[in-house]
Amino acid sequence: MVSAMTMSMDDCLFADHLPDDPCAELAKWFDYARAHSGATNWNTVMLATVGAGGMPSARAVLHKNFDPSDGSVTFYTNYSSRKARDIDANPSVALTWHWDALQRQVRIEGTASKVEPAVSDAYFATRVRESQIGAWASDQSQPLEGWEALLEKVIGYATEFADKPVPRPPYWGGYRVIPQTIEFWHGRDGRIHERVLYSRSSDAAATATIWHPQWINP
Template sequence: MTTDPHALFEDWFAEARASEPNDPEAMAVATVGTDGQPSVRMVLLKGHDPRGFVFYTNYESRKAGELDATPRAALLFHWKSLRRQVRIEGPVSKVSEAEGDAYFATRRRDSQLGAWASDQSRPLDSRATFEARFEAMKARFEGGPVPRPPHWSGFRVEPERIEFWQDRAHRLHERRLFTRDADGWIEGLLYP
């Protein structure tokens, strides 16, 4: 039995990539506003290693503002086909400029242009306005590479707690909890 939560996550994630019909990298990200109001939304995992779990967004979005004010987040992966979920909690930091640039360069061109065209989380008067801005970005960057916008990059959630939940018969589920301490990880079980 694996006692390294990152290795266990990689095993489960590999199984999810093989079995989930859509977006096995989809995860819920929960943040909290300065008013104490929690907020949750789906994003895509774009990298993970022992340093943490990375996703990308517009730094002027609601989630980014909440993470700047309270740099902690909770993540949730739910793989219905496997009847499993993984919960992750910990502090958040921005990825380096080099990491942001490297990831942005891998995105499809239309997604790169969309990052320039969107004022993420802000009110939009009509879909036509957004589509016009997208077309303007296509014209602006026609014939050349699309650079990463200065207001767009990634966050890394450094896990302090990782819980692996596995469905079992009669709701006698298995819950393995890994908690970070100074020497690594402490593993325990939780009642379902």
């Protein structure tokens, strides 16, 4: 027998109606996760890519900006990393945020492209100096003889940039992901979860972005 608690609509996030704008809704979810998830890096997101050979790969990154006007998500990385090489070959990516303590999850599928150099410059300038130097020292995803070899490079760049600002490496910058779909998941008792999928309109004649909501089975 399914309990009354399981079937209760009291804590159903989308019981009354489905929001028209998933980007505005996602902004609310991010605010809620920041305030209530208990996680220092509440903005950790799993980024999935597929390379030229068709092999998928996933890793955790930190999203650093969200624009509710178009739903775009920005993260930063080394442009020589595996994720960057994958995106160069196939810009279709997937993002997943999961906040276990909140029983909430968001999935995005979309297209990634490099942000403007000025945007990368502005964000790089906000990073702590150690992270700036680390960006110069790390040939991300490339073979390394040993940790000591990396440390030597860190010391070398720290000496080179002593007493002056650290510029952004030309091989480091941001990617902006424009979503084609946004899916919200809310965990419920008995696995009677809420799942709502928004798909962006493919109508080229549309003068504004149109999102189509759809309940889907958990």
